Amino acid sequence: MGDFFTASVLxxxxxxGVRLATPYLLAGLGETxxxxxxxxxxxxxxxxxxxxxxxYYTVLxxxxxxxxxxxxxxxxxxxxxxxxxxTIEFEATQGISGIGIFILGLGLSDLLFRELVGxxxxxxxxxxxxxxxxxxIPKVGEALFQHNLLTYTAFVxxxxxxLLLSRTTFGLNVRAVGENPHAADSLGVSVERTRYAAxxxxxxxxxxxxxxxxxxxxxxxxxxxxxxxxxxxxxVYFGSWRPAGVMAGALLYGMVNATVLQxxxxxxxxxxxxxxxxxxxxxxxxxxLAFLARRGSAPAALSQPFSRH
Amino acid sequence: MSTESQKLVEMRGITKRYPxxxxxxxxxxxxxxxxxxxxxxxNGAGKSTLMKILFGLTPADEGEVLLRGEPISISSPxxxxxxxxxxxxxxxxxxxxxxxxxxxxxGLRSGRRPFTDLDVxxxxxxxxxxxxxxxxxxxxxxxxxxVGERQRVEILKALYRDAELLVLDEPTAVLTPQEVDDLFxxxxxxxxxxxxxxxxxxxxxEVMSLSDRITVLRNGRVVGSTTPAESTRESLAxxxxxxxxxxxxxxxxxxxxxxxxxxxxxxxxxxxxxxxxDNLSVEVHAGEILGVAGVxxxxxxxxxxxIAGLRPVDAGTIQIDGTDITRATTASRREAGLAYVPEExxxxxxxxxxxxSENLVLVNHGSSEFAKRxxxxxxxxxxxxxxxxxxxxxxxxxxxxPTSSLSGGNIQKVxxxxxxxxxxxxxxxxxxxxxxxxxxxxxxxxxxxEQRSEGAGTLLISEDLDEVLGLADRIAVMFxxxxxxxVDAADxxxxxxxxxxxxxxxx
Ligand SMILES: Nc1ncnc2c1ncn2[C@@H]1O[C@H](COP(=O)(O)OP(=O)(O)OP(=O)(O)O)[C@@H](O)[C@H]1O
Ligand SMILES: [Mg+2]
Numbered sequence: 074m075g076d077f078f079t080a081s082v083l084x085x086x087x088x089x090g091v092r093l094a095t096p097y098l099l100a101g102l103g104e105t106x107x108x109x110x111x112x113x114x115x116x117x118x119x120x121x122x123x124x125x126x127x128x129y130y131t132v133l134x135x136x137x138x139x140x141x142x143x144x145x146x147x148x149x150x151x152x153x154x155x156x157x158x159x160t161i162e163f164e165a166t167q168g169i170s171g172i173g174i175f176i177l178g179l180g181l182s183d184l185l186f187r188e189l190v191g192x193x194x195x196x197x198x199x200x201x202x203x204x205x206x207x208x209x210i211p212k213v214g215e216a217l218f219q220h221n222l223l224t225y226t227a228f229v230x231x232x233x234x235x236l237l238l239s240r241t242t243f244g245l246n247v248r249a250v251g252e253n254p255h256a257a258d259s260l261g262v263s264v265e266r267t268r269y270a271a272x273x274x275x276x277x278x279x280x281x282x283x284x285x286x287x288x289x290x291x292x293x294x295x296x297x298x299x300x301x302x303x304x305x306x307x308x309v310y311f312g313s314w315r316p317a318g319v320m321a322g323a324l325l326y327g328m329v330n331a332t333v334l335q336x337x338x339x340x341x342x343x344x345x346x347x348x349x350x351x352x353x354x355x356x357x358x359x360x361x362l363a364f365l366a367r368r369g370s371a372p373a374a375l376s377q378p379f380s381r382h
Numbered sequence: 383m384s385t386e387s388q389k390l391v392e393m394r395g396i397t398k399r400y401p402x403x404x405x406x407x408x409x410x411x412x413x414x415x416x417x418x419x420x421x422x423x424x425n426g427a428g429k430s431t432l433m434k435i436l437f438g439l440t441p442a443d444e445g446e447v448l449l450r451g452e453p454i455s456i457s458s459p460x461x462x463x464x465x466x467x468x469x470x471x472x473x474x475x476x477x478x479x480x481x482x483x484x485x486x487x488x489g490l491r492s493g494r495r496p497f498t499d500l501d502v503x504x505x506x507x508x509x510x511x512x513x514x515x516x517x518x519x520x521x522x523x524x525x526x527x528x529v530g531e532r533q534r535v536e537i538l539k540a541l542y543r544d545a546e547l548l549v550l551d552e553p554t555a556v557l558t559p560q561e562v563d564d565l566f567x568x569x570x571x572x573x574x575x576x577x578x579x580x581x582x583x584x585x586x587x588e589v590m591s592l593s594d595r596i597t598v599l600r601n602g603r604v605v606g607s608t609t610p611a612e613s614t615r616e617s618l619a620x621x622x623x624x625x626x627x628x629x630x631x632x633x634x635x636x637x638x639x640x641x642x643x644x645x646x647x648x649x650x651x652x653x654x655x656x657x658x659x660d661n662l663s664v665e666v667h668a669g670e671i672l673g674v675a676g677v678x679x680x681x682x683x684x685x686x687x688x689i690a691g692l693r694p695v696d697a698g699t700i701q702i703d704g705t706d707i708t709r710a711t712t713a714s715r716r717e718a719g720l721a722y723v724p725e726e727x728x729x730x731x732x733x734x735x736x737x738x739s740e741n742l743v744l745v746n747h748g749s750s751e752f753a754k755r756x757x758x759x760x761x762x763x764x765x766x767x768x769x770x771x772x773x774x775x776x777x778x779x780x781x782x783x784p785t786s787s788l789s790g791g792n793i794q795k796v797x798x799x800x801x802x803x804x805x806x807x808x809x810x811x812x813x814x815x816x817x818x819x820x821x822x823x824x825x826x827x828x829x830x831x832e833q834r835s836e837g838a839g840t841l842l843i844s845e846d847l848d849e850v851l852g853l854a855d856r857i858a859v860m861f862x863x864x865x866x867x868x869v870d871a872a873d874x875x876x877x878x879x880x881x882x883x884x885x886x887x888x889x
Contacts, residue, residue, distance in 0.1 A: 240497050240498060241496045241497050241498060242487075242492050242495060242496060242497070242498050243496060244498075245480075245484055245487065245488060245498055246488070246489075248477070248479075248480060248484075249477045249480060249484075249488050252477045252478065252479055252480070253475070253476070253477045253478070255475060256474075256475040256476055256477050256485075256488075257477070257488060257489070258439075258458075258459055259437075259439070259459050259469070259471060259475045260459065260463070260475075260488045260489030260490075260539070261458070261459050261460035261462075261463040261464075261489040262460075262488060262489045263460065370479075373478070381439055381440060
């Protein structure tokens with residue numbers, strides 16, 4: 074246990090926690106925007122898997138990490154469009170439709186991987202970029218300012234989503250449509266268009282989350298997320314629909330995860346028989362968040378299809 | 383402003399069918415520039431439907447609309463707003479967690495896109511509220527506002543958009559007489575500017591004072607048009623209902639009995655963290671209707687919610703028939719004999735997705751009358767519901783219709799039927815006839831008087847001063863969280879009460 078509390082191990086753990094938090098932060102922020110508009114998207118995990126595959130495959134073929142990231146965003150947008158058409162045009166139940174998207178993403182990424190790649194081959198990983206000056210701060214610099222660009226992007230998206238939701242007309246429309254679509258409609262705000270946009274933004278971010286996951290690992294395997302994309306949905310609830318809350322939750326998850334990995338590496342807990350240890354981060358995060366989370370209330374029209382009477 | 387023949391709007395031959403009802407049948411209706419045209423009719427007559435068609439909220443099955451002489455197709459509220467049509471809806475169209483300014487700004491073009499310009503909007507709201515006496519703070523979230531204040535926000539939204547044709551679907555239902563007078567001054571200004579106004583109200587004296595023309599609908603059809611000069615309140619009532627209506631309730635003289643509801647030294651904190659009910663004491667006796675008069679926002683809502691068990695109290699006690707219920711659950715309050723008609727019927731009074739029948743048994747579906755060994759006896763529930771629907775004249779195709787599709791006044795009747803149906807010992811009634819047509823209001827008043835005769839105590843919280851004056855035995859005037867005066871209804875004067883409501887006391 075003593076080994077764990079040395080400065081260098083702690084710094085490494087925090088750095089890895091931030092890294093592990095990234096995909097869930099990106100996906101959670103996207104899910105927040107969608108839910109704020111009244112749309113529950115349970116398909117995040119599937120979107121992450123499929124975009125992770127496309128990011129991986131693009132990098133495998135072109136060697137270009139940015140093409141990979143763009144491909145992932147593209148996949149997110151396409152999946153978002155499918156989901157939007159199903160839930161907005163056809164007013165299908167959002168819960169079930171989201172599960173459908175999850176299964177589609179999971180199955181398709183698995184199939185494509187086996188058809189197109191077969192055996193896992195490593196790809197280039199996103200390089201870390203040191204932030205000038207800040208990364209030179211002892212300890213703190215190593216823990217926080219020596220990460221890859223997608224990690225920085227994820228954290229920059231936190232204030233940006235706050236700004237988007239609270240300061241822009243689009244954000245105002247999103248909040249109104251998620252709370253009382255009839256009121257928004259009566260003032261000429263298009264409920265459909267606002268929800269389309271929110272879904273597309275949210276899914277693009279889930280796509281980017283997939284890219285962050287796979288390009289951080291440098292390898293793809295079927296069922297890459299192992300269903301942990303659902304953590305992103307949980308983070309939105311525990312974060313009380315606030316980006317900062319989602320960030321806090323994502324960091325908590327990342328840190329717990331990193332600690333468990335570190336303990337395994339230091340043999341503080343056994344590597345074998347570690348099903349429990351594998352589950353621990355998700356369980357601990359959810360339990361902790363359930364206690365810590367500030368009670369916020371869900372958007373009143375969450376998961377309700379809109380139609381005029 | 384206009385050529386003699388050109389109307390601001392003309393609706394021709396409008397027909398609209400809903401499953402089981404024809405809401406509008408071959409309705410022809412127009413508004414000229416500079417005119418207030420009132421739509422009058424019983425609950426469910428089709429007034430709101432006609433206006434929803436005009437505003438693009440629902441399509442007509444037949445008929446056409448001409449705006450400024452041109453045929454126009456309005457298929458969404460956005461189209462209507464583009465055509466400079468504004469509407470104050472019968473039920474609030476407000477986003478509760480958003481601020482007043484955000485609610486007003488919604489859908490407007492911001493001068494600072496993509497960002498909002500809420501400071502500009504707030505400033506303009508301030509100007510408008512100053513100019514029109516519609517006091518409301520732009521930075522407050524709507525859920526913290528009283529219904530009267532919410533109504534002001536709705537009117538501000540319409541004023542802000544500067545509509546040329548303004549539809550007001552029962553805008554005065556929750557306003558005090560003073561607020562109504564102020565509103566009418568604003569509306570008159572607008573009309574003198576050459577704008578057109580469509581006004582809907584069940585309060586006949588308002589209709590008489592504001593309208594230039596009046597058109598009466600019954601069962602979806604136009605039964606006639608008239609002007610205030612050619613009519614009286616009685617003749618309008620008769621035209622609407624098709625029979626003579628007793629406009630002022632008559633009640634037998636009763637000696638007040640034992641206290642049934644006793645409130646002692648009650649203090650409550652409001653949503654804004656300030657004291658909203660301040661050391662208030664009052665008693666309601668058996669066989670008594672105690673009317674609470676006051677401008678909305680003076681603690682009536684908090685008082686009602688505390689009695690109903692929906693809001694914690696800071697200090698003091700509430701007793702029903704000697705049993706302390708200050709901290710009791712809502713269920714045990716009901717067992718103690720409390721019935722509650724909330725002011726916000728759609729939020730607290732009924733479940734929109736539930737059927738009429740389900741809403742009618744909402745408070746007592748577990749009683750032996752409606753359930754046997756934990757299972758509903760549907761036959762008994764249906765029979766009970768059909769009886770209530772007939773008794774109260776609820777206009778609904780069937781008792782299995784979702785309540786949200788009923789007209790506003792009919793939803794109110796469902797709630798009244800349920801709450802009076804349990805034969806309460808104490809009835810807490812907030813705005814019991816809000817939005818109810820005069821024929822049905824007459825019926826509800828009769829029932830209130832009947833249960834008074836049977837020994838129930840009634841706490842009537844209403845902003846309709848005429849209703850309070852007509853029904854109450856004693857009138858308590860509420861101002862800034864206190865009861866500033868209790869007067870016998872017999873020697874109460876409208877003007878004096880109006881002044882006390884505004885906080886002017888001469889002793
Ligand atoms: N969405 C709907 N679905 C089915 N029926 C409806 C719907 N909206 C209205 N109706 C029916 O149409 C008829 C007219 O309703 P409307 O709301 O126009 O009445 P109203 O004159 O405005 O009454 P009130 O004074 O109570 O507001 C009623 O019988 C009502 O039940
Ligand atoms: Mg109506």
